[in-house]
Amino acid sequence: MRPSVAPYLTVSPALAAIAYYTTVFGAQQKTIMPAFDGLRIMHCELLINGGSVMLADAFPELGYTRMALPGELVTSSISLEYATGKEVDEAFAKATSLGGKGETSPTKSFWGTRFATFKDPFGHRWILNGPV
Numbered sequence: 001m002r003p004s005v006a007p008y009l010t011v012s013p014a015l016a017a018i019a020y021y022t023t024v025f026g027a028q029q030k031t032i033m034p035a036f037d038g039l040r041i042m043h044c045e046l047l048i049n050g051g052s053v054m055l056a057d058a059f060p061e062l063g064y065t066r067m068a069l070p071g072e073l074v075t076s077s078i079s080l081e082y083a084t085g086k087e088v089d090e091a092f093a094k095a096t097s098l099g100g101k102g103e104t105s106p107t108k109s110f111w112g113t114r115f116a117t118f119k120d121p122f123g124h125r126w127i128l129n130g131p132v
Contacts, residue, residue, distance in 0.1 A: 006052040007078050010065040011122040014041035014057040020120065021046055021053070024094045025080070035059075049080045068123025077117070082130035085114030091128055092116040100126075108132055 011017040018041070021027040027046040035042040040057035058067045068074065082088050089106045096102045099121040106128075109115035113129045120126060 006054060007076075009053065009055040009078075009122075009124055010058050010067055011055050011124065012040070012057045012067050014044060014055055017055060017120075017122050018044055018046065020098060020122070021048065023098060024091060024100070024120075025049060027053070049082065053078065070123070072123065074119070074123065074125040077125040077127050079127040079129065082114075082128065085130040085132055088114040088116050088128040088130040092118060095120065095126070 009017070018027070018029065018032075022029070025048045027048045029044065030047050030052070031043065031045040032041060033043040034040070035057065040059070041055070042059075043054065043056050045052055045054045058065060060066065080091070082091070085106075092102065092106050095118050100118040103117040103119060103125070104115065106114055106116040109129075112132060114132055116128045118126055
């Protein structure tokens with residue numbers, strides 16, 4: 001069963017994002033639907049850290065969504081809660097070694113967690129938390 005709320009990301013190329021999220025977060029592909037053009041992904045559901053993240057390529061011809069623009073500030077973030085602080089460090093290291101831009105390196109937060117943030121190569125911001 002899916003969580004009550006799950007982010008849906010517009011990201012191009014979606015196949016590259018799927019590979020990135022699989023490598024960084026150990027995502028498991030639950031569903032994938034290629035578009036009729038054979039080049040883009042119409043829908044994909046990934047299981048990440050016990051929750052669902054859905055994504056698709058941009059379809060500008062439909063006019064409803066667009067990808068993040070390089071250098072643009074983000075208006076939302078995806079937050080992952082890990083079982084250990086070590087997992088925060090590992091995910092941040094993988095993410096930044098594969099083209100993610102670190103914003104906050106893993107640190108002990110004032111609210112008592114191991115905390116890090118980064119922007120992935122596709123323009124989406126991720127927040128990582130785990131117990132100290």
